Amino acid sequence: MRITAIAGGVGGARFIRGLRHHLDTTPGLEDSTVTVVANTGDDITLFGLRVCPDVDTLLYTLGGGVHEGQGWGRADETHRIQAELAAYGVQPQWFSLGDLDFGTHIARSQWLGLGLTPSEVTARLAERWGLPAHGMRLLPMSDQPVETHVVVDDGEGGQRAIHFQEWWVRHQAAVPAHRFVAAGLDRAAAAPGVLEAIREADVVLLPPSNPVVSIGIVLGVSGVRDALRGTNAPVVGVSPLISGQPVRGHADACLRAIGVESTAAAVAGLYEDFLDGWLVDPADGDTALPGAKVEVFDGPLLMSDVEAAGRIAGHALRLAGTVPG
């Protein structure tokens, strides 16, 4: 089975890892391949280095190197370089990069500097983390840079735009967002293989990633939404909400900014032109959708460990088998 998923960071990575676990442990599904299309809209250049938070979280999680407690960054991490940069007075200091993590950004930046595309760089990084050997392919959504900015009050009666990471990491999404501006998205072509992966998939999955700033950004890449509408594969999503609240992250704040209710039904509504199935938490079991089959997961929609994420992914796959493409 060829599975394609569109993913953001932590939620997406945990879901894909669970999916791979489910495939590995389900007779007949072991040979399935998973293509992950990663959001690169929250990429940022820090200290002159290109940082791709969602891609890195996917790499580390799928490659067995993630800091489990955080959900992002590297296990067994140290922060000596960041302390050096602080001693030198280098800005910004609100985004903490670990030493091992710096290794990834240095490798990426060097390769980009040598002229490799983000797709080529991501493939090299994925090789080290063993993704291809484990039946997984990781594609950035686009080889063109896209940077999501957040329009907030400037404190003087006007508005200003700050980088998504500044809003998300520094302000913990606590500063009300008026809207998101994905700089570069209008010029971003889908990276090589992205549209084909959606069109030629047997199943397309939407993990419980942020519907606005992760999946929503990927959907804005030219051709992606059309490919999802046109694919013969069933498209099944997993709700990122439980009782209308995000399990982690700040999806509610993001939904508020775009004027969408923080409910499983409203999130599904963002996908209504291509969504075939929608898996929700028991607490949101009253969700009904006009164009998609809704199923309620047998237990909380919590990816508390690999097995739990695997059960959710397995349910999503079975749901895909019951809906038309």
Place this chain on the structure above:
Amino acid sequence: MRITAIAGGVGGARFIRGLRHHLDTTPGLEDSTVTVVANTGDDITLFGLRVCPDVDTLLYTLGGGVHEGQGWGRADETHRIQAELAAYGVQPQWFSLGDLDFGTHIARSQWLGLGLTPSEVTARLAERWGLPAHGMRLLPMSDQPVETHVVVDDGEGGQRAIHFQEWWVRHQAAVPAHRFVAAGLDRAAAAPGVLEAIREADVVLLPPSNPVVSIGIVLGVSGVRDALRGTNAPVVGVSPLISGQPVRGHADACLRAIGVESTAAAVAGLYEDFLDGWLVDPADGDTALPGAKVEVFDGPLLMSDVEAAGRIAGHALRLAGTVPG
């Protein structure tokens, strides 16, 4: 007293540290200032980051952060990033950078990327290491990039040029050098303050740095040699050789490449158009020079610790007081 010194890496840094110690502990000399003009001809771009080995060795040594045993790099260093880069297959792997050291290269590269000149970047780095507060100023020899290359046999009957660091670090200078090519040196202007520091000094010192690839490169920067010839200050050098052998490094191999004998007198000959005094080891006590006063140091010319380096620097300063400028 305004002292200006032209320095390479380890030998230069230890000498300047000893000089500062001598000034700090000699009544009447405490307020003296030291301007160090650093060789940047062995700079190299590694992993997309700009590395300035001599400048960094000076910063770390004068700032109290150097790895004493090595003479370069940071004390209490770790090598986690380099291991990451190796895991990613990033080249080259023959030049080992520590994690704390990476912090310097990242800060430098970010600032250069923002448009600061090497002089401005060096001043920022020096600030963190407390050099200005301690009466020291560190200037790169030039703001234009200069990279020394070494012409060696290519193993197929021809020749090829490799970066100086590859020859020095990877091959430990064991591959015979036909000649050195300082790429960019013909277009390199002296950095702001360099020529003034030489012209307006009360004393100019040449530490026991490599006469070919450290001091020799600085002397090739436009205007430097003329400033040394023209300054009213006495110019006093300290021999880098003991019994014709370098204390550390590969000065003998470098001298051989340019067809100069590995003797204290022959090294002084490289400076004969501006040298006023020359301090040699007792083992080279028979050195005689036509244009400069030779003195023999009272003990081996070994900078085994700060005090020993201070005594050498003190002797050089006293020698300067006995020769015409």
